[in-house]
Each structure stands twice: as structure tokens, then as C-alpha cells.
Amino acid sequence: MPVFLKPSCTRHSFRSLASVKGRLASTKSSEHSSRILRAVQRRINERANIRSQLSEDMSSPQDIAKLRQLKDSEPLQKVWDKWTSALKVLEDLKPLLNDSDPAMRNLASEEAVELDEKLSIILKESFPSLLVPRSTTGDLSAMLELKSGVGGTESSLFLETLLRMYVRFSQSNSWKPTIVVNNENESGGIKDAIVEVKGSGAYDILRWETGIHRVQRVPATESGGRVHTSTVAVIVLPLIEEQDAQKEELFSMNDIKLEVMRARGAGGQHVNKTESAVRLTHIPSGITVSMQDERSQHQNKRRAFQVLSARLMGQKITREIAERRATKNSLIKSADRSEKIRTYNYAQERVTDHRLGLSIMNLTSVLDGDGLQQFTDALKKDSEDTAIEDMLEKH
Amino acid sequence: MRFHLPPAELRWLKSAAAESNRPLQALIQRRLNREPLQYILGTQPFGPLSLKTCRPTLIPRPETEDWVLTFSEHLSKYFSPLPSRPLTLLDLGTGTGCIPLLLCHLWPNSSLVATGVDISHAAVHLANHNAALCGISPSSFTAHLSDFIDSDFPNMQAIKPPYDILTSNPPYITASDYLQLSDDIAKYEDPIALIGGYDGLDYYRAIARLIARDGFLARRAVIALEVGHNQGAAVCDLIRPTGFLPTVWKDPWGKERTVIAHRR
16 A cells, blocks of 8 residues: 655655665755755764763863853754654654554554654754854844935835835834934935834844835826836845944044034024034045934934944945855845845735745735745745855865 | 924924824924924933923033033043042033033942032922933932022032032023024023123133132032133133133034133
């Protein structure tokens, strides 16, 4: 009697059993899986090795470092234990699959299917996510800059929509979004905006939003009913705290020119103007930041320094990535600001991410619901896959 | 003159309306009547602090914020903060309490004991209220009702010389300038916090008399006085005979703004 197991899954799980080794066709996907398994096996061996080196009373200073390593690899060990025990059960089940009693055979095959699914999830999801090297930017908050591009007022109107989308998205991820710059367009919409998104992991998720976002629709202002294409540029930068900015030594105060904008006449008690715009120039890079949305000089200055630090940190990270590795395998190369990454087509109720080649046929859910999460999840997955590829290639 | 409401102000008014459950239209109308934004919103950021602002007490200005922040760093070159031997500070005409409160906030806990005086009941009440809002205890800052040009002022119970630091943003607008001020200041802010007499220097003369008194200021005392845009030289002339050596700091807009003086 045939046993109905999903062929690809069976292949993965049985592959690691010595009894079936070498019998299987080496497709690209199983090749990848076996490399992941080898990498996991290597980590588990290392762990066992470290454990055996621990001194009896755990008193030496080296022990502390070792204990930390053990702690780090503990989640992997736990999943590995699940994996091996499931494999063991599957192995034990094998004779029953050919049992003379049909009821027993059925029971066994049902259980085998279940186990196989479990193994497949471990192999495809749990192991890879545990192997991904910890992101160096994993703790960082984000700063989103939105600028209207082609399309005039229509672009500004769409910018307002995107701004709302990101604020909602941030809230639903339990981050804390604050709009720090909001330059309204006189004829409607917002010319440019900056949103601070505070929360661990905000930068790592949002960074893939960097690029050109394109909207295709009939503008409210268009009487002829023609579809226009307009764009909004999004730049996502890592936000670092003031103390950390100093540690990173992103700039020296000697390289900063600070200007206060607008004459105040006699100033002091003679004047009560509410604007307090400042402009910072980082002379070596030529970056200038103007800030006027806060109510005091001091706050505007702090904000301006925050934006400057974020921009310099962004440059630093881009530079480091370029130095560390060629990103040839990545769908999404290091954030290229001029790349068209996504199209929002109103007539078709469609949003397409051009890097993923993924379309969501529900524009409203992307702008007002949880649709964006699907894109960010897929982009995160891609970046993790790339990181694993990189790691596997090194061995 | 027609008044145009800047978009940033409209945004702040909107969020104030939403937060305090007041009708936006009423807030906008008040602003169009030239009431200062800070009175309508009820707060003004001052360095990292958010101070309560309340008619008619003088609203803290950005020039003051700027020099107080610089002055705090300047002081740390001369004094090291020690909770066991706190520095004492006297602020004359304290208003919202902005100057001593920011310094208390910037200096380590209980390393500074500040006293503020003001002739206005409203200001004294507001300054003490602001101290509570900023989490600064009465042992670090207290404001008292007092007229510092009164000859009896040094004998007041709340005044305990010698002081290590003397600060003041006294009224310095001349009588003729006062007539030229825009409505948002002239119609709403307390004239007693603004007018410094015929030549705007009345209160600096009173301050010069105070600091010349034996034992009023400590041996290594430091003085910081905010001045009007063209009063730097005149105030220095008043300070020099008291045995203090004055220098003038400019504000970020290039105007002479603060006279800093150390004992010779």
C-alpha cells in the first residue's frame, strides 16, 4: 500500500537518516537544506565541545565567556533536540508503515505525515532563523524621511497617505512614531516629512522601505479622467540615541556650522516670535539639516543633530556593508535611494513590490490595514536568506 | 496690521485643542487677537524643561534659553558640584523661574540651592509651581515675594548671603521702546517685567548697589545679567566700580545679550 507523504518534505527529513543517505536526487532546494543541516550540526558539535571544556567548579574567567556562548546557542540546541527526537520517532515508525494490519498502517502513515510537517518547518524556518547572524542594527530605532517627487500636488497628496500608512504600521508593531517634520503643501498634501519611529527593531524592518514609491491613479484634481504617475521618495535611516552618537564618533563639533535663521530685530524682551529655525551644516560631507517644527531653539537644535547623526550613521552602515561583502545574492541590494521599489495602482487595487515581484491585490489593506506587513515579512525573509547564504558560503 | 497664522502655530494650536479638549476655533481667535502663543498653549520649552506660562508673567525667550545653557557649562569651569557643599544662587526678577530651574536641572541633584525673588505675586506662584512640575524640590529652589530695588531687600529673611552665583533677566526696555512694542507683548505681558525706567538701566543700578555690598556675594562669585541689545557697554560701566570684571556674550543672532562678571 502506498504511503502518502509529501515527497519534498520526506526527502529532507529522511535525508539526514544514514539509511537513506545518498539515495536521493540532489535538487537545489535539498542541497540548500543539507547545507543548513550541516551548519546546524557544526554549531551543535561546537556547543558540545565548549561544554566539555568547562571546568568542574566553573570558576575560571574563561568559563564565563563559555557560559555566555552556551547561553547564546541554547535556543538552537532546543530545536535540535526536537529535530532529533522527531527523527527518531519517524525511524521507529517505519516498520509500522508496512504492518499487516491496515488500520495500523493508516495510523502510522498519518503520524508520519504529521512528523514530516514538523520536521519540514524546523528545517525551513526554525533552523534558518536561528542561524542568521545577529543584526548589528537590530536594536535601533528608525527615522523615515519622505520627500515628494514627480507629480507636484498629487505627489504631496500621496505622501500624506504614505505617512499615515507608516504611522499606522509603526503603531501596530508597538513602536512609537512621532512626526517631527511636516511641511504642508499650500495646494494640498505634504511636501516632505520626517517621522521618528522609536522601538527596538524598527530600523531593521523599515529599512527596506527606502526607495521610490510610485502611485498610479486619476488625481482628484484631474478633470479629464487620465491616470497620472507620481512618486514619493522614502529614505529610512538608523536612529541612534545622543550618547551612542557620541560613542560612534560620527562627527566632530569642529566640523559643524550652526546657524540660527531669521533676524529677531532687537530680540530678548523686545520680541516674542514663535519660530526658532536652525540649520546645521556638516562641512566634510556637505550634509545640511534645517529644523523649524519644534517650539524652541534647543529642541530644534537637538532634532537637527538627531537627523544629522541618522544620516551619517546611514552612510556609515552603507559603507560597512559595501566593505564587508558584495551583495550579489540579495534581491534587495543595499538601499539604493533612486530605485523604484513599489507601485500603488488605484484602478487595479494593486500594490506591487518590484524587488520581490510580489503583488497584493488589495491596495486598501496595504494603506489602511495589515497589507504592508506581508511585504516587510517577505523582505525580511529575503534578507535573512541572503545572510544565511553568506554564512554558508564562508564554510 | 493683518496677522497671518503660521502653519506651525496652527499645528501646535490643533494639538493643544485636542489635548485639552478646548474648541480649536476659540484658540485661533485668541491668537488672532494677538495673545502670545505661549499663553494659549500654557507652556514653553526651555532647554530640556517644559515650563508653564501664564498671563501676565514674562514668557521665557530663546535668547535667555541660549545663554543659560552656555552659562551652565561656563560655571562648571569654576565650580565643581558637591552635594556636601552646595553652591548658592540668587535670581533677581525670577518670573517663571526659568533661569534657576534650568540650572538646577542641569546641575547634579542638590549641588545647587537657588532662591528666586519677584515683585509679582503671580510670578512667585508660577515659579514655585514650575519647580514642582520640573521635579525640583523646595530645598533646591524657592521663589519669594520681594522688591529687590528696595533698600531693605538684603535684610529680608529669605535672603541669605553670601551667594556664589547671581543671575538676573531684569526689566530692560526703555520707556520709549515700550511704546513701540507689538501688541502681543504690550497688551499681554506684565509691564513691570519689561520696563527698566527711562533709559532701561534702573534695575542694573540696583543690582550694582547690591553686589557692591560687603559680603553679599561670595569671594569667587560669578554674575550673569541679561541685557537689552544695545546695553552691554552701559551695564559693564555700572558693574566695573563694584570690583567685578565684566565681559559681554553675544546671542545666536549676533546681539550683545549677557554680561558675565567675575570678581577681579
